[in-house]
Amino acid sequence: MxxxxxxxxxxxxxxxxxxxxxxxxxxxxxxxxxxxxxxxxxxxxxxxxxxxxxxxxxxxxxxxxxxxxxxxxxxxxxxxxxxxxxxxxxxEAVDVTLPARARRAGGLHPSVIALRQIADVFCQMGFTVFESPHVETDYYNFEAANMPPHHPARDMQDTFFTTDGQVLRTHTTSGQVRAMRCLGPGPIRVILPGLCYRNEDVTTRSEMQFHQVEGLLVGPTVRMSDLKGILMAYARAMFGPDQDVRLRGSYFPFTEPSVEVDIRCTLCGGDGCRVCKYTGWLEIGGAGQVHPVVLGHGGYDPAKNRGIAFGLGIERMLMLRHGIDDIRHFFRNDLRFLANFR
Ligand SMILES: [Zn+2]
Structure with a gap:
């Protein structure tokens, strides 16, 4: 049972x-x-x-x-x-027949590409590259550039100040006296490339930061005519072999005489259009003969030496060259814009 x-x-x-x-x-x-x-x-x-x-x-x-x-x-x-x-x-099966995801390679920023091209152009003319600090003392940014305290020209440049009384350089001119003291007292020929900062309202035409290339030649035989030849070589390398350069009288505290540098309008070829305001010319930077006071700060005797200097805006140059209508594109990190310059 x-x-x-x-x-x-x-x-x-x-x-x-x-x-x-x-x-x-x-x-x-x-x-x-x-x-x-x-x-x-x-x-x-x-x-x-x-x-x-x-x-x-x-x-x-x-x-x-x-x-x-x-x-x-x-x-x-x-x-x-x-x-x-x-x-x-x-x-957990993996479909090995799926197409692979494309990997997008990074690239250099258009301003950096342009800075390197410009460095190439000037290095072929015997210039070397001199780097100077972004956070600068009041002395090098203003006083050594012939803008002592209370000089009205300081108002031309809205400035960012640090909490310990220094400034973000408002122009690459801040490196001029540094270069003279570092490389002098003999003849020097340098470019000073890099970012500059201004406490400005951001618009299609102006940004709080922008790249400049400063050029500086100092020596007993340097003349204003050298300036025009150098700028002509630059303009032809950047904008084409038929480019022309015009120097127009202006004022900067650190040069005497001072000039604005124009190139023939890249859109109308000089006939006159909306972009060049019907003048046929476009401004690409400022230049001049280095002011004796600045040479003195750099340790050079102004009676025996002369200097020429120029400051060129990089984003400005790229906007003219590529027909870009808004400087803010350069600092938005939008890949749709940046990928055009690879
Ligand atoms: Zn034009």
Whole structure:
């Protein structure tokens, strides 16, 4: 009687096991049957209740059932693990036939590209590059450039001041006296490229930061006519071999005489158009003969030496060359704009 019930239990347990298909229900089946509190062990504890002469055979039958369930469990466990692995392989499959994502390479900023081109042009004429600090003392930015305290020309340049009384350089002219003191007292021929900063309202025509290239020649034989030749070479390298340069009288505190530098209009070729305000000329920078006071600050005797200097706006040059109508494009980091200059 008990043996028959035991056999019926074996059938039920194996049926239940064959329905198991995932790790959670396999675990539940194990707890119900093979665990210490499971049904297979309940059978073992019932041996003592059997008639004495049947106990041996009943015990053997229970052991057989227990072994059969353990074997079936092990086989099921392996099958479930295999099925689980298959499921994960399908779920985590990678489609190797998908096209690869294109990697976009970075590029140099248009102003940096232009600075390098300009450095090439001037280096061919024997100039070297001289770097000076962006955070500058009042002395080098203003006083050494012939703008002592209370000089009205300081109002021409709205200035950013640091909390310790220094300034963000408003022009690359701040490096002139540094270059003279560092490289003098002999003749020098340098360009000073870099960012300048002005506390100005940002508009299509003006930004709080912009790149300039300053040029400086000092020596006993330097003359204003050299200035025009150098600027002509620059204009032709940047705007084409037929370019022309015009110098127009102006005022800067650090040069005497001072000139504005114009090139023939790149749009109308000099006939007159809206961009050049019907003059036929476009301004690209300022220049002049270095003021004797500035030469003195640099350690040169103005009676024996002369200097010429020029300051060229880089973004201004690029706007003219490429017909860009808004200087703010240069500092917006918009890839749609920047990618045009690779
Ligand atoms: Zn024009």
């Amino acid at each position: 008990a043996i028959e019930e035991l056999e019926a239990y074996r059938g039920r347990a194996l049926d239940a096991l064959s329905a198991v298909s995932d790790p959670a229900s396999l675990e539940a089946w194990y707890r119900a049957h093979l665990a210490p509190s499971g049904e297979a062990n309940t059978w073992k504890r019932s041996i003592g209740q059997q008639p004495k002469d049947e106990r041996k055979a009943f015990g053997q039958a229970i052991n057989e059932v227990g072994a059969a369930l353990a074997d079936a469990y092990a086989a099921r466990q392996a099958a479930v693990a295999q099925a689980e692995l298959q499921r994960r392989l399908v779920q």
